[in-house]
Amino acid sequence: MSFFNNLKIDYSVGNQKDWTGRKTVLENQYWYQNIQVSNIEKENFNHNIHIGLVGYSCEEGVRRNQGRIGARKGPASVRNKLGKIPIHFSDKNIVDFGNIICVDNHLEDCQKALSKSISKLISNHILPIAIGGGHDIAYANFSGIKDALKNSTKNKIGIINFDAHFDLRTVEAQPNSGTPFHQILSEFKKVSYFAIGIQQQSNTKELFEIAHKNNVSYVSNFECETFTESLKNKLTSFVEKVDYLYITIDLDGFSSAYATGVSAPSPLGFSPNFVYKTLAFLFKSKKVISCDIAELNPDFDVDNHTANLAAKLVDFMVLNA
Structure with a gap:
């Protein structure tokens, strides 16, 4: 019997x-010389496998959320740029x-298939890094x-969650790329949520109310100019209360x-330098159990800047894992 049972998905194996x-x-x-496929x-x-990459080639959640489609091409675009990056780990x-x-x-079958893949990797003591695809990847990963x-x-x-949006919308007709964290908080126990980079102009008053009701911690984009001592203290308190991140x-x-190559670009977001410093701090906790990168849309990328950014984020995660 297939690992993916009767799920309505396609699966393409790793390809050199x-x-x-x-x-x-x-x-x-370089990465292309070091990567293995399976x-x-x-x-x-x-x-011995330390890190497993899995592509989530799906834009259905973005389409349902009335976003700009194209995210299904994200995994291929990241691999193309990641292969060319020099490696500094042995x-x-x-x-x-x-x-x-x-x-x-x-969409739901695609999420189930990724969920099975993430579970299998973690159960074999491998750190998954999933590459999307829409942010509905989060519900599958979690x-x-x-x-x-x-x-x-x-x-x-x-x-x-490094994000301009809470993604806490309630599920109405169908889940989408704007509902994953509401689904998680509604369906699972022993979970805490901290959003970094929330933009007021990208979230309705209702979403802030839902965040408050669910004890969601967050910092606004204006608090993400640099990795401040205040943010460090907030994250330290958050990390100490959980077993895994x-x-x-x-x-x-x-x-x-x-990052122009996304469904909802904004000039008010954070910088790569800020995210690098925050990631380095989080990985030092030794509690990171899984990661993903979402919403790369190559159709709207300029000179592959966003794909390059995503690839370098994966490389940075590997260096710090």
Whole structure:
């Protein structure tokens, strides 16, 4: 029986041809020379794997949310840029497990497939880094984390979301890229949520009320100019109360000076330098259990700036993991 059972999805296994870079006679200089590829349905995990990449090729949640479609192309765009980045680590085996691909409008099946993949990686002591795709990736990733921890007594999960939006909309007709954290808070226990970069002009009064009702911690984009001592203290308090951290980065939280290739660009977002410093602090906790990057839309990217940013974020996560 297939790992994905009867889910209405397509799955493309990791492919070495997706990884290219500068030709050199030296070994292990660039990502494309170091990456391994595999099939998550058939991988027996009998060798040491530290980090697993999984693409979430899905824009159905963005379409339902009336956003600009194109996010399904995100994983391919990130791999294209990531392969060309020089490596500065020698002790981490990284495997690309290919793409979970949404078929037609079957968003929920795509989320279930990614959830199964995340759970399998964590259960085999591998850090997943998922690459989207719309921010509905968050509900899938978190569901996989919870499944992997279902028999553990250490199961308090803190969500860190770098984002201009709360994504706390209630589900009306169907879930979408704006509902994942409301779904998580409604369906799961022992979860805390901290949003970094919230923009008042990108969230309705109702969303702020929902955040308050659910004890959501957040800092506005105006508090994200630099990684301040105040933010450090807030995050320290948050991290101390949970067993694990799930980090999700919506690229529309960045200023459009750095990230044009998203569904909802804004000039008021944070900078890469701020996110790098915050990520470095979070990874020092040794509590990070899974990560993802969402909302890359190559159709609206300029000179691949956003794809380059996403790729360098993945590289930075690996360096700090």
